Amino acid sequence: MSSTTSQTISTATRPRRATVEPPWVRALLIGITLLFLGLFLVLPLLSVFIQAIGKGLEYYGRSVIDPAALSAIKLTLLTAGIAVPLNCVFGVAAAWAIAKFQFPGRTVLITLIDLPFSISPVVAGLIFVLVFGTQGWLGHYENADHPWFPWFRDWLNAHDFRIIYAVPGIVLATIFVTFPFVARELIPLMQAQGRTEEEAARVLGASGWQTFWHVTIPNIKWGLLYGVILCNARAMGEFGAVSVVSGHIRGQTNTLPLHIESLYDEYDFTGAFAVASLLAFLALITLILKTWAERQRNASLKSIDE
Amino acid sequence: MVDFGHSSDVNRLPRPDYDWVNGFKRMIFSRQRSVLPGFKLTLGFTLFYLCLIVLIPLSSIFTKTSTLTWAEFHQVATSPVAMASYRLTFGTSFCAAMVNAVFGLIVAWVLVRYQFFGKRLIDALVDLPFALPTAVAGITLARLYSDNGWLGQGLTKLGITVANTQLGIFVALTFIGLPFIVRTIQPVLEDLDSELEEAAASLGANRWQIFWRIIFPMLMPALLTGIALAFARALGEYGSVIFIAGNIPMKTVITPVLIMGELDTFSYAKATALAVVLLVISFFLLLIINLLQWWSSRNHTHL
Numbered sequence: 001m002s003s004t005t006s007q008t009i010s011t012a013t014r015p016r017r018a019t020v021e022p023p024w025v026r027a028l029l030i031g032i033t034l035l036f037l038g039l040f041l042v043l044p045l046l047s048v049f050i051q052a053i054g055k056g057l058e059y060y061g062r063s064v065i066d067p068a069a070l071s072a073i074k075l076t077l078l079t080a081g082i083a084v085p086l087n088c089v090f091g092v093a094a095a096w097a098i099a100k101f102q103f104p105g106r107t108v109l110i111t112l113i114d115l116p117f118s119i120s121p122v123v124a125g126l127i128f129v130l131v132f133g134t135q136g137w138l139g140h141y142e143n144a145d146h147p148w149f150p151w152f153r154d155w156l157n158a159h160d161f162r163i164i165y166a167v168p169g170i171v172l173a174t175i176f177v178t179f180p181f182v183a184r185e186l187i188p189l190m191q192a193q194g195r196t197e198e199e200a201a202r203v204l205g206a207s208g209w210q211t212f213w214h215v216t217i218p219n220i221k222w223g224l225l226y227g228v229i230l231c232n233a234r235a236m237g238e239f240g241a242v243s244v245v246s247g248h249i250r251g252q253t254n255t256l257p258l259h260i261e262s263l264y265d266e267y268d269f270t271g272a273f274a275v276a277s278l279l280a281f282l283a284l285i286t287l288i289l290k291t292w293a294e295r296q297r298n299a300s301l302k303s304i305d306e
Numbered sequence: 307m308v309d310f311g312h313s314s315d316v317n318r319l320p321r322p323d324y325d326w327v328n329g330f331k332r333m334i335f336s337r338q339r340s341v342l343p344g345f346k347l348t349l350g351f352t353l354f355y356l357c358l359i360v361l362i363p364l365s366s367i368f369t370k371t372s373t374l375t376w377a378e379f380h381q382v383a384t385s386p387v388a389m390a391s392y393r394l395t396f397g398t399s400f401c402a403a404m405v406n407a408v409f410g411l412i413v414a415w416v417l418v419r420y421q422f423f424g425k426r427l428i429d430a431l432v433d434l435p436f437a438l439p440t441a442v443a444g445i446t447l448a449r450l451y452s453d454n455g456w457l458g459q460g461l462t463k464l465g466i467t468v469a470n471t472q473l474g475i476f477v478a479l480t481f482i483g484l485p486f487i488v489r490t491i492q493p494v495l496e497d498l499d500s501e502l503e504e505a506a507a508s509l510g511a512n513r514w515q516i517f518w519r520i521i522f523p524m525l526m527p528a529l530l531t532g533i534a535l536a537f538a539r540a541l542g543e544y545g546s547v548i549f550i551a552g553n554i555p556m557k558t559v560i561t562p563v564l565i566m567g568e569l570d571t572f573s574y575a576k577a578t579a580l581a582v583v584l585l586v587i588s589f590f591l592l593l594i595i596n597l598l599q600w601w602s603s604r605n606h607t608h609l
Contacts, residue, residue, distance in 0.1 A: 019503045021513055026420055033416040033428070036409045040481055041434050044446040047456065051449060090355045097349040100342055104326055109352070111596065115360055118588045120542025122562040123367070123581045126569065130366040135574055137366065175359055199341050208343035230436070237439025240544035240562065244569060257441035257545070264445050264549065273449075276442040283437040290437070291430040 045280060052277035055270045063263075063274035071251045072259035072275070075167065079242075079255060080235040083174040087231055091182025092224070096216075099190030100198070110187065116179045124176050125244025132163035132172075165247030170255060173241040178231045185227035186220055192301065193219055222297035226290060233286040237279055367585065370578045382579040391561045392583070398472060398560070399540035402479035403487075403533045410487025410532065411525070417488070418495045432488050435481055440545025447478050448549035470552025475560060478546040483536030490532035494525055494602075527602030531595060538591040542584065 021029075053060050063069060094113060098106055116124065132138045147153045163169045197219065201211040217224075239257040246253045254262060256279055263272035371379065382388065417429050435443065451458045451468035461468055468474045498521065506516045544562040551558040559567070561584055568577035 019500065019507050019513075019516070025513075029412055029416050030420060030422055032409070033413050037413065037428060037431065040484065041431055043456070044443065044450060044481070045434065045438070047450055048442060048446050051446075090352065093348040093355075094352040097345060097352050101340065101345045101349075103349070109356075111592070112356060112360070115364075115592075118538055118542075118592045119364075120544065120562050120565075120581075120584055120588070122544050122565050123542065123584055126565065126577060126581050127363040127366050129569070130370050130574065130578065131363050133574070135572075172359075176363070179359055195342060202341050211342070212344075233437050233439075237442070239439060239441040239444075243544075244566070257439050260441050260445060269445075269449065272445055276445060279439045279442050283434065283439070283442075286437040287430050287433055290433065291426075 045284075048273055048276055048280040051270065051273040054273070059270060060274045060277075063268075063271040064278065066271075068251050068254065068262075069259060069275055072254045072256045073278070075170070075254065076236050076256040078167070079171050079174050080232055082171050083178055083235045084228060084232050086175060087178055088182050088224070088228055090179075091186050091227060092220075094183040095186035095190045095220075098187050099193075100195045110184075113183050114180050116176055121177060121238065121240025122244060125173050125241040128169055128173055128176070128245050129164055132169060134164075136164075138163065164245055165249070166253060169245035170242050170253060173245045174235050174238050177238050177241050178235045181231035181234065182224065182227035185223050185230070189220055189223040189297070189301070190216075219300070222293050222300055226293040226297060229286055229289050229293060233283065236282060367578055367581055370574065371582050374575055374579060378575075379579050379582075382576050383583050387556060387559070387564065388561075388580060388583075390556045391559050391564045394472060394475070394558070395541055395560045395562075398475045398479055399537050402476050402483050402540055403537040405476075405480055406483045406487045406536050407529060407533050410484060411491060411529065413484075414488045414491040414495055418492060433485050435483075436485050440482070440543070441549075443481060444478065444546040444549035447474075447481060447546065451477060451550060469550055470554065470558060472558060474550035474552070475547050475558060478550050479540040479543060482543055482546055483540055486536040486539060487529070487532035490528045490535065491525060494528040498524060527598055531598045531602060534591060534595045534598060538588060538595065541587065541591075 094109075097103075098109060130136045141147055142153060142156055144153070163172070197215050198211050201215045202208075206214070237257060238255075239261070242255055243258060243261070246255070246258055248254060248258060248262065250259075250262065256275060260272050260276050260279075263269075263275065374382075413432065417425065417432075448469060449455050451461070451474060453459070453462055453467075453469065455469075458469060466473070468477060502520055502524075503516050506520050511519070542562060543560075544566070547560055548563055551560065551563070553559050553563055561580060565577045565580045565584070568574075568580065
C-alpha cells in the first residue's frame, strides 16, 4: 500500500535523485579503491607467483619436492590435522552451551574465548615455553628433589619426552592461536537460530543426539564450514607462535612458514617464493571457499528470517 | 520468539541488580531439566578446554613475572631499547590504522553503494590479509619494496627508502589491518536506512552535508571499532614485519621482535617482562573494543 506508492514516486523522480553522488565522484572513489587494493593486495599476491617461477619451472619443482620442504608440508598438515578438529569440537560445544542456554557469566565466557585473538603470536609462543620449557614449570618438575608423583617424573625423564622445540609444542601453539575461530563463528549464528527447532524435535520424541545430528548440524553447517576454513588457513600459516616453540630444526620441526623463513634467510629467494606459492595458493582456495560458505550461510539465515 | 538483535545479545551487560550467587547455585545444582540436553557436558568441556589451552598457560606469564622484583621489572620494561620499541610499535600501528581508516571507509563505501565490473572479486580479495600467511606476506612485501624490487626501484629514484626503515613496518601493518576496517564498516553501511538520507536531501542538504552530518556519525562507532581492532592486531604483529623491517636496534625493532630476541638468548625473565607490557595493553584495548561494540549495538537498536 503506502510503500508501493512511495516507490512509484521515487522511481518517477529518479533522474534527479539527491541521495546519489555525481558520476565523477563515483569514478574517483572507485578509482581510489582499485588503485589502493591493486597496490596493497593484488601486486603482492601476483609477485609471489611470478617470483616463484623466476628461475624456471625446474627449479620450482626442485624447491617444492626438496626433502626439507616435503617434511615441512607433512608437519604443517599434521599440525592442522590435529588443531582444526579439536577446535571444531570445542567450537560446537561452546556454541551449544552459550547459545542454547542462559547462565550467568556468558558474556565473560565469550570474551575469554576471544582472548587468543588479542594476544601477540610471539607472546602466545612464549607462554608455552614458560610452561613446558626446561626453565618452565615442566623443567622445574623434572628437576625437583621431591616432586609429586615421582613415578611420572621418572617416566618423563626416561622417555626424554619433549614438548618445546618438538612437534607437541608446535601443535599446542597452533591450537592456541586458532582457538576462537569456530566458536566465534557459531555462537552468533546459533543465537540467531534460537532453540525452537530443537525443542520441537525433542517434543516429537527425538533423542538428544538425533536432535543434534538431524536438526542442529544441518542448520549450522555453513557457519561451521566457514569457521573451519578460517581456522585451517591460520593453522597452516601460523608463524610467530610456532617460531618461538619450534627450535627451527630442519626436516624435523620446520613447518611450511618456518621453512620459507629459513630459505629466505639463506638468500634462496626463488626457493622461498616457490614454497610460499603453495601457501598463497592455499590462501586463494580459502578465499573462494569462504566466499561460497558465506553466501550459503547468509541464504540460510535469511530463510529463518522469513 | 527468536531474538534477531544481531550482536546486541552478545554484548549485553548484566543488569546491575543481578543475583550472581543464586544464579550460579541454580546453574550448578538445579535439578530441573531443560528440554534440550547436554548443557552440563558442553559447558564443562568448554571450561575445561579453555583452562587447559588458554587460561593456565597464560597464567604462567604472571607467575614468571612475579619472580622479578618490581625494580627489576621496571628496569627491563622501561629500558631505552624497550621504550624505543614501544614508540615505534605504537607510532607505526597508529599511522597504519589511520591510513586504513580513510581508505577502508572508501573501499567499504564503494563495495556497498556502487556497481562495477569485478566488484565481487574485489570484495572477496579484501580478506586476503586474513588468508595469506604472515610469513608469505612478509617476504613478498620485503622483496617488492627492496632496492631492486618492483616498487622499491621507482621509490629509490624518488629518494624514498621503504625496506629496512620505519616506513616498511608501516606498509606491512597497513596490509595486515585493511580487512578489519572494511569488514566492520560494511555491514553497518548495508543496514543504513536510506530514509534518513532522503529526508535530509528533501530538506535541501547537499550530498557532502548528508555524508558528513548524517552518514558519518552513524558509521562512527563501527569505524572506531575497526580502528581499534586493526591497531590491536598491528601491536602484536610479527611475521609480516620482521622481513621488511631489517630489525636495526633502536631504529626498526618492534616490541614482538624485541621479545623474540630476548628468547633467542634465553633471557626468559626479560622476555616475559616485555610480554606483560604488551599483554596489559592488549587487554586494555580489548576492553575498549568491547565497550565500543556495546555502544554501537545500543545505537543500532535506538535507530
